[in-house]
Amino acid sequence: MAYTPNQIKTAEALKPILAETVQLYVLTQNVHWNVTGPLFQSIHLLTEEQYTELATAVDEIAERIRMLGQKAPASLKAYQELGGIPDGDENATAEVMVKALADAHSYIASRIRPLISNASEGGDEVTAGLLTDRLTVHEKAHWILGATIA
Numbered sequence: 001m002a003y004t005p006n007q008i009k010t011a012e013a014l015k016p017i018l019a020e021t022v023q024l025y026v027l028t029q030n031v032h033w034n035v036t037g038p039l040f041q042s043i044h045l046l047t048e049e050q051y052t053e054l055a056t057a058v059d060e061i062a063e064r065i066r067m068l069g070q071k072a073p074a075s076l077k078a079y080q081e082l083g084g085i086p087d088g089d090e091n092a093t094a095e096v097m098v099k100a101l102a103d104a105h106s107y108i109a110s111r112i113r114p115l116i117s118n119a120s121e122g123g124d125e126v127t128a129g130l131l132t133d134r135l136t137v138h139e140k141a142h143w144i145l146g147a148t149i150a
Contacts, residue, residue: 003069006122011068013115014127017134018061019073019083020111024104025054030088031101037094043148047101050141057134064130084111095149102145109138 003011032047062072073082085104088097112135119127 001069006124007068008070010115010119010122010124010127011065011070013118014061014065014068015070015073015078016082016084017108017112017115017131018058018065019079019081020085020104020108021054021058021061021134022079023083023085024101024108025051025058027085027088027101027104028054030090031097034090035094035097039094039098039148043094043098046144046148050101053137057137060130061134064127068124068127098145098149102142102149105138105142105145109135109142112138 028047028051032044032051035043035047062074065072073079085107086100088100092100112131116128116131116135119125119131
């Protein structure tokens with residue numbers, strides 16, 4: 001099957017989103033495992049919901065890349081090279097951890113936003129829909145996390 005230049009371009013644009021989703025998954029696990037203090041219970045439960053959702057998202061994004069005819073990056077090295085979310089600090093305070101998560105969600109949202117219109121303009125409504133769904137998740141997570149430490 002031959003893939004169009006638009007499909008290849010879209011798949012390439014999704015690769016950093018996949019990498020950053022994996023990085024966010026790891027960051028979320030760090031908070032889930034290592035957060036302490038009076039907010040422990042609420043943050044522990046919230047991050048469990050979030051990392052569970054992110055695990056599904058990783059698979060959906062990778063499968064979309066494959067459907068567009070490209071290989072999905074699948075190594076830690078590739079994720080480090082493609083992604084822009086810094087590692088978490090397991091010794092940070094709950095507030096610092098939650099702020100890092102909120103910032104990461106905001107960062108991914110800012111990276112996704114322009115890709116939605118690019119996919120749509122290229123006639124790829126499936127990718128545009130996937131990215132719109134991801135944007136909704138990240139904006140909501142940013143809001144909830146921000147409200148937790150406000």
